[in-house]
Amino acid sequence: MSRNRVIKSVTRNGILFSRMLSPVGRNAQFCSAFYDVPLCEIAKINKRFAWLLFSRDIVSSESNKINVIMELLLVKHSLISLRIFDHDDITFLSSY
16 A cells, blocks of 8 residues: 555545546456455455455366366476476476
8 A cells, every 4th residue: 555645545536436437446346346345345355365266166176177287387387396297298288
């Protein structure tokens, strides 16, 4: 949050009063509608909140696929290692 009063004022006006005329206001309105959160509570939207909403709606077969893709990406970027695959194998698998 900015300490500058002009920036606070312009942002607040763009979100609360001129929503569709302001890029910040349109973004706030979109997020509010997408996550089904009132504008006055928009600050509670964060990565964890979005992940909880996303994970609530996926079925287990999709969840398994997502976990496999996540593990492949972690290996590809050398964050974890798997002895059965080398880096080229992981790059090949993650390209599909």
